[in-house]
Amino acid sequence: MKVFFNELFDYNFYCNKKIIDNAMTLEKLPEKSQDLFSHILNAHHIWNARILGRPSDFDVWVKHPIKDWADIHYENQRSSFEITTNADNFEKRIDYENTEGRLFTNTLxxxxxxxxxxxxxxxxxxxxxxxxxxxxxxxxxYVYYKR
Structure with missing residues (x-):
């Protein structure tokens, strides 16, 4: 399971990095795309924090400057690899509170x-x-990534 998730997170890192690199070359990145990519970064951070039992530094829809995307993305990846590396049971159930304050439990x-x-x-x-x-x-x- 560790290998499977490490491969998926590698692919996720690759895709997000391609978007970041592309965004840096564009004269004007559409506003909606900026909002969506910031949301991707925020949600990844929030889920990592839930798994690690830490408070989140970001709200779901906070918008980040494009210049900060790479640093946030790298930290998300580092944190996810920390989680997968240290996991000994991927069926472990984790309690967490969603952004609306409701309690849920899901497996790692x-x-x-x-x-x-x-x-x-x-x-x-x-x-x-x-x-x-x-x-x-x-x-x-994904198939292009694997080629």
Whole structure:
């Protein structure tokens, strides 16, 4: 399971880094894409914090300057690898409070997979936003990453 999640987080890191690098080259990044990518970074951070039993430094929809994206992204990745490296039971149930103050319990496996799936979902929305703004989206399909 560790190998599986490390591979997924490598792929997630690769995709997000491609978006960050691309955003730095664009004259104007669409506002919606900036909001969505900040949300990807925030949610990843929040889920890592929940797993580690730490308070989150970010709210779900706080917007970060593009210049800060790489540092936040790197820290998210480092934290996720810390989690997967130290995990001895991916079926372990973790209690947490959502952003609305409701209590939930999920397995570590479900929480880690959610981070990846959530990021993929919003990267798809960013690709659509790019197309809607006449910007060619980056190809981020998993199969291309594996080639």
């Amino acid at each position: 496996q479900d929480m880690l997979f959610h981070i990846i799936n959530h990021s993929t979902n919003h990267r798809g929305q960013i690709a659509t936003d790019f197309r809607n703004n006449d910007i060619q989206p980056i190809v981020l399909d």
